[in-house]
Every structure is written in C-alpha cells, then in structure tokens.
Amino acid sequence: MTLLDLANPTRFLSLTAKVLPWLAAATAILLAVGLYQSAMAPDDYQQGATVKIMFIHVPNAWLAMFVWGVMSLSALGTLVWRHPLADVSAKAAAPIGAAFTFLALVTGSLWGRPMWGTYWEWDARLTSVLILFLMYLGLMALWRAVEDPTRAARAAAVLTLVGAVNLPIIKFSVDWWNTLHQPASVMRMGGSTLDKAFLIPLLTMAVAFSLLFVTLHMAAMRNEILRRRVRSLQMMQAGQQAA
Amino acid sequence: MQPAAITESRNVMESAAFRLVGRALTCIRGGREIFADLGFSLSAGEALAVTGRNGAGKTSLLRLIGGLLKPAAGTIVLEGSPDESPPAEQAHYLGHRDALKPALSVAENLRFWHAFLGGERDSPPAALAAVGLDHIAHLPAGYLSAGQKRRLSMARLVAVRRPLWLLDEPTSALDTAGQALFATLMTDHLAKGGLIVAATHAPLGIATRELRIGGAA
Amino acid sequence: MQPAAITESRNVMESAAFRLVGRALTCIRGGREIFADLGFSLSAGEALAVTGRNGAGKTSLLRLIGGLLKPAAGTIVLEGSPDESPPAEQAHYLGHRDALKPALSVAENLRFWHAFLGGERDSPPAALAAVGLDHIAHLPAGYLSAGQKRRLSMARLVAVRRPLWLLDEPTSALDTAGQALFATLMTDHLAKGGLIVAATHAPLGIATRELRIGGAA
Amino acid sequence: MTALAALIRRDLRVALRVGGGALIGVLFFLTVVVLMPFALGPDLALLKRLGPAILWLGALLASLLTLDRLFTADHDDGSLDLIVMSRAPLELACAAKAVAHWLAAGVPLIVATPVLGLLLNLDGQATLAVALTLLAGTPALTFTGMIGAALAVTLHRGGLLLAVLVLPLSIPVLIFGVAASNAAIAGPDGFGAPFSILCALSLAGLVIGPVAAAASLRHGLD
Amino acid sequence: MTALAALIRRDLRVALRVGGGALIGVLFFLTVVVLMPFALGPDLALLKRLGPAILWLGALLASLLTLDRLFTADHDDGSLDLIVMSRAPLELACAAKAVAHWLAAGVPLIVATPVLGLLLNLDGQATLAVALTLLAGTPALTFTGMIGAALAVTLHRGGLLLAVLVLPLSIPVLIFGVAASNAAIAGPDGFGAPFSILCALSLAGLVIGPVAAAASLRHGLD
Amino acid sequence: MTLATMLGPYASFIVASYAIVGAIVVALIAWIALDYRTQKARLRELEAGGARRRSGRGVTDIA
Ligand code: HEM
Ligand SMILES: Nc1ncnc2c1ncn2[C@@H]1O[C@H](COP(=O)(O)OP(=O)(O)OP(=O)(O)O)[C@@H](O)[C@H]1O
C-alpha cells in the first residue's frame, strides 16, 4: 500500500472501509477512559470543579486550529498537485473544524462566566478564535454556494491558504493590541506546570478528540466521494438523454 | 496615447510556417463531457469552420484553443511559432461579448485594446475606417447598435495583428455589407498566412475546411 | 409553482381582427435623428421583416412598438385590441439580451416568466419540449450555450400567448434545426392570427412583407 | 398578484443563490460586528454604547452592497425590458423587487440581532428594542435606495447620482434609528418619538420609493 | 509596460466617468463619520479619541463597497477573456487593475480625511497622521479585497458572501492602522512600529493579492 | 450525593458544557451517518436506472 494507491478514490474507499470500524472503536474506548479520568480528577484549589471544563475545552481549541492546518495542506494539494482527494479532504474537514471551533467558544464562554464573571470578553485569544470560526463558516458557505466541486475547490483553496497566513497575524496583532490598551484581565492557569492529576485526563481527552477527528474526517471524505459519484452519474444520465 | 502606426516590414505571419494542431481533445464543463477525442490541424492560410448543433461545443473548442478553458485531455499547439508562446498569446478572440466599455467612446475603446494587446499593430483610426465606423468614433460605445458593436470588435482584429483568429459566430448582427467587408478582411488575413478558426451556423463567405462536432441539444 | 397548462378555448388572437399601425414615426436617440416619418401597417396573420443597414434603426423601431422608447413624433396603435391596452402589453419582445438569470435553472427561468407575464398560457414543460430543451431543464441557465439561451427565450413565446411578437434578429445563434423549428413556431403563430415584426439580416424562412429603413452606418 | 409573487420569489431565489444562502446575511452582520472591537478597542462599555450604531451601519452597508445592482442587473440581462412591458403596473413591480431585496438583506439582520446583542453585551430588552427599530427602519433604507438604483439604470453614468442622492436620504433613517435604539436602551420614555418618525419614514418610503423608481425607469429606458 | 499603463488609464477613465464606485465610497465614508456623533452623544472627548478608529472603519467598509465589481464587470462584458489571453502576465494585469481602483477609490478617501477630521474634532497634526496611515494602509485593503473580487468571478457569486470572505482577511490592516494613528496622536514615539507593519502589510498585499487573484482567475474562467 | 453538590456552585456550567459537546459530537456523527445512507441510496438508484461509471477514467472521475 503506497501513497499512490491511496490517491485512487476507489482504493481509498475500500481501504477506509476496513480501517474505519477500528478507528471508531479506538475513539470510543479512549473517550470513555478520558471521561472517566476527568470525572475522577480532583478539584482545583482555585477553580474548584470548573476545572473539569478544561478537559473538553482545551482539546476542542487545539483541534479548531489543527483542522485549519489540515485544510491548508489539502489546499496545497489542490493548487499545486491538483490532487482530487485533496479537494475532498478540504471540503470534508470544514464542517468538522467549524464544530470544534464552536465547541471551543461555547465551553470557553461557559468557563469564563464562573471564572471571569462574563461570558464574553474581547480578549486576544477569544477574538482570534471567533475570527477563526467566522472563516470556517465563510468557507463552508463557499463550498455550499457553488455546485461545481472542482471550481469551488480552487476558490476554497486560495481562501484557505490566505486565511492560514492571516490567522497568525490576527492572533499576533490582537495580542499586541490588547497589551497596548489595557492589561489583559485574563486569568490563565498557564500551560506551564500543570499537575499530573489534570495533565493525564487532559492528554487522554486530547488524543481521544484527535482520533474522533480522524474518524469523522475519513467518514466525511467517503461521503464526499460518493456524492461526487452521484453527481457525475446524474450528469452523465443527462448527457445520455440528450444524445 | 498610442500615437502612430507601428508598421514594421518584418511580418511574423509570413516568416513562419504556422500550424495549429489539436490532438485527442476532451472537454468537460460543469461535470459533463462536451466532446471527446477531437483532433484537427490547420496550416497557415487556412480557415476552419467549426460547425455543429446548438450546444455541441463549438464555443468550448474556441475557448480551449484560446486557453480560456483547460482541456480534460489532449493538447493544442501552435507549431512553428517563433517564440514558443502559447496559442493564446498569438490569437485574437472574438466572442459573443464585445469587450467594450459603454462609457468610453468608440475611439477610446479601440485605442485601449490597441495599446493593451501590443505586438505588431496598425493605427486605430485606420482600423476604424476599415470597418466603417470612422464617422462615429466619438460616440460612446454604449450608443452603438448591435451590428456597430460587432464592427468595433472587428476593428480590433485589424488594428492589432495576430496570426490566429478565433471567431465565434463572427457575422451575427452584421448587415450584408458588413458580412462582405468581414469576408474581405478574412481573405486578406489568410493571404498573409494567417489562420482562422470560426464557429458558425452561417456560411462565412470564404473557402473553409469544416470541422463538425457531434453532440446534441 | 404553475402546475398545468391553461388552455382556454377562447383565443384572443382569433376573436379580434388585429391591426398594428404606425404613423409618421420619428425616432431620436442620443440627440441624433435615427429615422423620420416612418409608417407601416400590419394585419393579423402577417409578418413584417424590418431590414436595413447596421445602425439604420431596426432595433429602435421594435423598441418604439414595445413602448420601450418614446417616439419623438407619430403614433403606434394596435387596432381591434379588445381592451384598449397599449401594444406593449399585447406583445412579446425577444431582444438581443435573453432576460435569463444565470443562477436559476432553465425550468425556473421559464416558470418565472410564465407566472410573471400572465394572461393566456401553455405549460412551461411543454414549451421547453417544443424548443428542444426539456432534457436540460434542471441545468443553471448560466451553463447554456448561446443557441440554447436563444431557444430558452423562444420557449417564452410558446409558454405565454401574445398576439404581437417583436423579434430582434431572432435566428442569430440558432443552428439549422433551430431555425427551422423557429420558422414553424412563427408559421403557427401567424396561422392563429398573430402578428410578427422582426428585425433581421437573414431570411426568416417564412413569408414576410418587408419594411426597409434607410439610414446609414 | 401571481405576477408580483413570482417576481418576489425569483429575486429572492437569485439573491440567496448568488449571495450564498439565507445564513450569509446573518454571518455578514456577525462579521461586521466582530470588526468593531478591532477598530475601537476591546472596551465593552464603549461597544455597548455604540452597539445600535454598529448594527445600523451594518444594515446600511448590507443594503448598499446589494442595492446598487437591483435594477442594473435586470437591465443588463434584458429582464427589465420585459418587466416594463408587462401588464403588472411598474410601480407594483418595483415595490415587489424592493420587498424581495428587503427580505434578503434586511430580515437576516433583524434575525441576527440577538446574537450580536450578546457579543455587544446588550441586555435582552435593549436587544429587542434595537431589533424593533431595525424592523421598522430597514424598509426605509431599501425604499430610498431603490430610487438611486433606478436612477443608476436611467443615467448610464448614473452611479454618481446614485451615491449623491441616496446616501444623504438614508442619513435621517440612520439617525432616527440610532436615536430610537439609544432611547430604548436608556429607558422607555424617549423611545416613542424617534420610533414613530422611523415608522413614518418607512411608510413614506413605501409610497415614494416605488413611484419615483417607476417614473425614472419609464422615462429612462433606451 | 504600455499595456499595463493602458489598463490603468482605462479603468481610471471608466471609474471617473461612470462615477459610481469612487463616489459611493467617499459618501459612505462621510455617512459613517456623520453618524458617529449621533451614536455617541455629545461627548467631544470620546469622539476625538475614537476619531482614527471611525475613519479607518469607514475606509475599510467603503473599499468593500466599491471592490466587488472590480473583475465581474470585465467578466460580464468579455474584457476579462482578452486580458487573460494577452501577453501581459495576469498577475501584473491584476496589480494594474488594483492600482487603478486604489487611485479612483482610495485616494479620494485620503483627500477627504482632513474635512472629516474637522467633524471628529481632530486637531491638524492628528488628522495628518490618520491621513498618512490611510495612505500607507488603504493599498493593503485594496489588495486583499482584490482576492475576493477575483473569487466573485470564479464563483459567479457576489454580494454579502464576498464581504464575509474578505472582511476577516482585512482585520490586521485595521488593527495596525488604528494603532498607528492612535500612537501618532498620543505622541511621536509609538508611531514607528505599527506604521512600518502597516507598510509591510501593504507590500505583502502587493505580492499576495495579485498572485492569489490571478490564480483564482486562471482556474476559474469558463 | 447529587451531581450538583459534587460539582460545587458551578455545576450547571460544567454539565452544560459537557452536554453541549456531547450533543454537537452526536449531531456530527448522525449527520455523517445519514449522509452516507442517502448517498448510497442515490447511487444504488442511479445504477439501477442504468447509469454506469465508465472504467478507466481513474482519478478524474470523482471530480
Ligand atoms: C470563549 C472563550 C474561550 C476561547 C475562545 C478559548 C480559546 C482557547 C484556545 C484557542 C486555546 C488553545 C490555545 C493554545 O494552545 O495556544 C485555549 C486553551 C486554554 N484555555 Fe481557553 N478559551 C476560552 C475561555 C477560557 C477560559 C474561561 C479559561 C479558564 C479560565 C480557559 C482556559 C484555557 C486553558 C487552561 C487552556 C490551555 C492553555 C495551554 O495550553 O497553555 N479558556 N483556549
Ligand atoms: N442608447 C442609445 N443612445 C443613443 N443612440 C443610440 C442608442 N442605441 C442606438 N443608438 C443609435 O441609434 C441608431 C440605430 O440603432 P439601432 O440599434 O436601432 O440599429 P439597428 O438597425 O438595430 O442596427 P443593427 O443592424 O446593427 O442591429 C444607431 O446609429 C445607434 O448609434
């Protein structure tokens, strides 16, 4: 099994059909373990039980950014190598990434209310995640708006790459802007010295959510391939009737 | 802006034995295959009339040659081109849309394309006279009738010299005199060693070879 | 949206002896006089071919009849119209521009005009079939070739019945089969007592009277 | 009636398809609102104070972004000729087009207001008040803008007049809209007066807009 | 070179004659500024503090308004086909079009700034600083917006969808533009850093914009 | 010991965040599964209707 084999959509379908159940099972198991570990995790001396939100908030936030990275790679595949599976991968990833971003926002807000006393703050990190969310939604709208998938793929690829350049700039500039106007009122635990009691469930959950992404992405890619087959069959039928 | 005519004595078209060759072309648009495995070849001084039913893919073929569409398979080359440039850069494309800005005058429109397209050129006023529009050079292009717009597009072919003409139903909207005029222009162009590919439903008034595209609609 | 055909037995065109009469028409556009003192008259079942050089004023005359331009002098009336309505409301206008929205499908485009124009109507699917577009009814109109767009415009003439047809170079972009089809449609329309005024440079394939507009360009 | 309903349906469909769908309107306002803190700084109190103005600016922008081609698009593809010739009175056809435009560009804003209110830290009642003023006032934006859109067809060089005429016309709408919203946020007392003016502007627009647009189209076609 | 100069000259001429774009932009800019005092209430100090932000917001939104038909207009009349086929590299042609657009729509904004500064109670030096940042930053707005304009051709889409795609891309420009202006008003010290970043953004846009636009046009024509 | 006492004063926030994550993840899975079914069904329908993918088109056929 080489990468070239994977390039063939039919090959991809049959291969993933074998892999998918195992992946799904692994995801389920790891998620269960992670959930158990987080339930058992002790309260933080400062944050109390709300620290439990961290175990879902942080993986979602990480994935929100990771998925854009996956889409950027796919965009390169579309523009540079014209790889048909790259289009499929980019399109399938967008809604999943948007969902993770949404969850990072929601869990963050729900954590912010007890911690900072407000659901929303125009803080640097929060704002850049919101922008990320908007960009996901824009990209999904773009995919939806154009019937012809190859045409949409190229436009989406250009936009994804420009967005990939832009996001760090936003993040960086927003940081800068916040320190300029007022000191960040953000209380962070800092990724530095996290107690093992929190670190282990967090990492388990992070791995579990990553697996969840891989599984969902693969399944969504399969759907997308099928959708394109349906489309080309429909087109061909129209052509046959014409002839 | 572009003052006078640039009339070099050297003429690209005469100096090179051009041949436009398309091989095994397949065109897919909007997910539907328009035509497959189409081939043609055309030497300097020849005109090819592309015919076929509505929706057969005549316009699509012209756009493939002009590089405005990418073929799903196959190649198009202009053999004998001195500088290896793609056919698009050696070609004039006269499509359904006239590439005119209604707010600019007739003369301004032509002068723009004259300056923008570059290469060997004749003077714009002479070109306007050649298509019979010199008396309305100052009118905004938005005021022109359908046939007058077509004539203004034709003026572009005269003002800027390109060896390959891609013409999409060039005589539509032209009156009888206009069609005769256009036939003369094409004959001249061919005599100078030019090539013409024209999609058409009506006779062009010149000797042509015919490429019939199957397909339906 | 518009389910089935509305085929009343009463037919406006048959019941009234229509006559379209233009008297002493002068048309001024952009400050220039296009034509002056033009008159014509046309009875039910007759077709008038308006001819003339490019820029003579053929399109302008059609637009005068359709009420899209106001004559500087003269009148145009549809005599024998049952309800004193202006010619515009009794007319179909088929201009150079196809009045199609590229984002809507072929069927949606036709259904819209069918519902919007109102009056006596036939079913849109039947009209699509009549012009040979039924197999691509679901395609976005933006995907159509030039001739297919023209056919879709023709479908409007079939789907909604109007006694007076104003046609501006109707056969341009149509293939041979399309032109024959259109000739049949026009013959049918005339046989039912309709009127046709068509600006054209090419023979229409039906018996016509001719109105030649002088002018130049 | 069928004719007008068909026109509304078509324009809506085109707007949604070309603009990317019904949700895009909401997304657009979200984007505009998210933009504000970047310019104004992350000062929640200030944002809250500016909230209504931001929402109203978004409304104006959304209607301008889509209005300028309201009639020119139909003119360019030849539809306008047929609409003018049709049996439906041109005034009503213009009104129908305006309604479709408002549904596609105005309503999403009103629907999105609660979400945006959250981001701008407005409380429930204030959000409701702003939504109400938008509901009352955005038709006025559409109807005044329509006059400019019709002029743009008439005068081929017409963008100029479009801008000169329309934007000043919409400034009163903006001012009263913002005033009414601010009044509602401050307390229920001052709300009535600007709100009724806003309604009056919309009603006046409903009459004047289509009539003026139709007149300009009728005289301006060529 | 002649080719590109001709393109710039043509686009400028069309813009000035048709009038629409540039003037709508300036008037919208004006509207945004005029609206602010009403939104903020009679707080002159606050108005002055927010001045640069308001001007920058106005500039961003105004450029959005005028950009969307940058390429679609050429596509609709068939010019774009010829431009793509021509011997001038498409990237340079795109850049030329952007330059023309900036001259027609961006420069008037900068020229209008002093007038608007008066309305916002900015003193002379502050106004100058804002105008300077606009001069350095609006090209970046044009160049990022250009990507959206090219996508509009590729996608056959327009209106709000494009605004949604383009606005997030222009956020950094907004941030640094406002930061530089504020710094200039506060004192000459902090001005350098954000201003040079703004210039860098414009330069980066000068490269990325035309390349991305050309890529999208090349793939997207049909 | 109820959930609320175990999770302290902010139980509702914790439960809500877990619930929302759960709901969205389930929704994603359901959407993907449903999508798979509909595509499969449409494919079967089309193939029953006589449409057949041409072989040898290889990679391009999904585009
Ligand atoms: C809507 C609100 C919020 C959003 C959008 C958000 C977003 C993010 C993002 C994007 C990350 C990953 C950053 C990185 O790894 O560099 C993150 C990590 C994190 N967030 Fe949040 N967050 C929000 C609210 C909160 C709140 C209220 C807290 C706690 C008081 C919090 C605590 C954390 C922690 C502890 C991490 C891990 C930090 C690390 O990896 O170093 N977040 N959040
Ligand atoms: N919008 C306009 N404003 C001013 N003058 C116009 C306008 N449209 C056309 N004209 C002028 O009116 C004259 C007649 O135009 P018209 O379109 O009626 O000609 P036509 O007979 O249809 O020509 P063709 O055969 O080319 O279609 C032309 O000389 C043209 O320049």
Ligand SMILES: Nc1ncnc2c1ncn2[C@@H]1O[C@H](COP(=O)(O)OP(=O)(O)OP(=O)(O)O)[C@@H](O)[C@H]1O
């Ligand atoms: N933009 C497009 N997207 C998808 N399909 C298209 C597009 N344009 C044209 N087509 C389809 O491609 C086929 C060929 O179109 P083309 O315009 O090449 O036909 P043509 O031979 O020029 O016809 P005509 O004689 O009507 O001009 C048509 O069936 C049409 O539906």
Ligand SMILES: [Mg+2]
């Ligand atoms: Mg064609």
Ligand SMILES: [Mg+2]
């Ligand atoms: Mg004409």
